Amino acid sequence: MTTRAPLRRPGAAAARRDVSAADLAELLGHAARRLRRGSVAELAPLGLTMAQARVLRVLAAGPHRMADIAAALDVVPRTVTPMVDGLEGAGLAERRPDPDDRRSVLVALTHAGRRLLHDLDAARRHSAEDVFGTLSADERLALHGLLHTVCEAGGCHSCRAQQGER
Amino acid sequence: MTTRAPLRRPGAAAARRDVSAADLAELLGHAARRLRRGSVAELAPLGLTMAQARVLRVLAAGPHRMADIAAALDVVPRTVTPMVDGLEGAGLAERRPDPDDRRSVLVALTHAGRRLLHDLDAARRHSAEDVFGTLSADERLALHGLLHTVCEAGGCHSCRAQQGER
DNA sequence: CGAATATCAGTGACACTGAAATTA
């Protein structure tokens, strides 16, 4: 009903056919699936799952409470518990009591966890390059900006952090 | 080795800071997660899962074999079986023997399935609009092009279909 | 008391692998 008539009018001279949000969703889903598949394959040799790797990346900035990790990952706090369990079991992170709030738990990297960050980053970069490798620097910048806009509109916490660097 | 030196040379005067593929991966993952969450919520009232909805959309173009559905969805054939099981159980699709190849199964929409396509499309559009709604027509076009490039490089079948329209 | 924090228990969607049956 709404996407039918392509609106062949000018506006921008280049855009001769409006792109539906649904099409974007389809494409983004496919790209994400490919990205996930590659990442899982790269992370497996390190003994990490994707979610665990993302937690490690959050912890690289310093100790975090469970709720803050959840906010950074955009998941409910309960979901973070088993992720940190896995990291703790692997000796990559450790839980410590929060001196300021006895309800909270501070999660911090161990030495082993910090040492793994290099390999982790290399794996991340490698699998991401496998997907975005064909994009030029300009295209990457454009894609970054667009995804940032999308993410920001959704109230993404980790995007706010990157906003400062830009 | 390959992604190191940012190549600060001119080329395009606008790009003053290269965007790492890893950052793009992070952003894309977040956007995909938000998209999935919204879609699941919109699809639940229709009694559909995300994967089932995607299968329906593929079938909208006509009957498909299981292997072709798998290719369109970019998953292994085995994964499609339970999806079609669900659709068949809900009376939205049906399996028929392929007259040309007795190994194959042709999956086609039923009347109920075809009738549901409208609601399905509305739900898809609605949840996608919730994520991409802040983008202008030009930005959508740009994002579409970029994601298409990424997807195409990965040998995505469903992207090839859209390529014809472009 | 109500609110926040983390956890326990259970559920569900979904993609994978390996193995089997049927047919080309």
Next chain:
DNA sequence: CTAATTTCAGTGGCACTGATATTC
């Protein structure tokens, strides 16, 4: 016999809800 198609069986990742204990 080899290859393709589908399905069976099992596994793993992960995100959700609801309920509970502790603490602010």
